[in-house]
Amino acid sequence: MSRIGKKPITLPKDVTVTIDGNIVTSKGPKGELTQTIDPDMVVKMEEGQVVVERPTEQKRHKAMHGLYRSLINNMVEGVSEGYSKKLELVGVGYKAAVSQNVLELNLGYSHNIYLAVPTEVKVTAETQKGKNPIVTLESADKQLIGQVAAKIRSLRKIEPYKGKGIKFVGEQIRRKAGKTAAK
Numbered sequence: 001m002s003r004i005g006k007k008p009i010t011l012p013k014d015v016t017v018t019i020d021g022n023i024v025t026s027k028g029p030k031g032e033l034t035q036t037i038d039p040d041m042v043v044k045m046e047e048g049q050v051v052v053e054r055p056t057e058q059k060r061h062k063a064m065h066g067l068y069r070s071l072i073n074n075m076v077e078g079v080s081e082g083y084s085k086k087l088e089l090v091g092v093g094y095k096a097a098v099s100q101n102v103l104e105l106n107l108g109y110s111h112n113i114y115l116a117v118p119t120e121v122k123v124t125a126e127t128q129k130g131k132n133p134i135v136t137l138e139s140a141d142k143q144l145i146g147q148v149a150a151k152i153r154s155l156r157k158i159e160p161y162k163g164k165g166i167k168f169v170g171e172q173i174r175r176k177a178g179k180t181a182a183k
Helices: 059-080 142-154
Strands: 016-020 023-028 031-036 042-046 049-053 083-090 095-099 102-106 113-116 122-126 134-139 165-168
Touching (some): 049 059, 134 142, 142 165
8 A cells, every 4th residue: 555645745836737648747936847657547636736546456556656646746846945965075185166057076086077967957066165065956856966966976986984985965974994903
């Protein structure tokens, strides 16, 4: 039984959702997002709420029930409030700069890395003296912002001995003990 799928999605006052067959579109102050829904699933508008229903009790339909409800909820939340992720560059000499949606990273390699960020994602880089550089990503699309953050993180993964690399702000890193001195 999908508890998440059964919950109706209440719409904020500034968000509109239109359902055209198996395409759901949400519009709000932060933008517009569309999602294609499986033809088996039924999406309805009832009293200012979006309701997702499944046709049968098959395992496949149960799995899609909660999935599509969550995707539609993420769209509604994204166009009303938006999402943001902050990445911290931990390491000596690590730098980040942004110019025209191109993120320039200096991560200790022999060359700088230039990453073209999609236009839907707003990226800013902030560097304060004595602190690690922070890259902030903002977008209405939760999936896209997660993909971009994962791509940036994959450029220099956190290593467990010194804790150097790219991590999310507030993320706890599991540290390992290094070599011990011989007696």
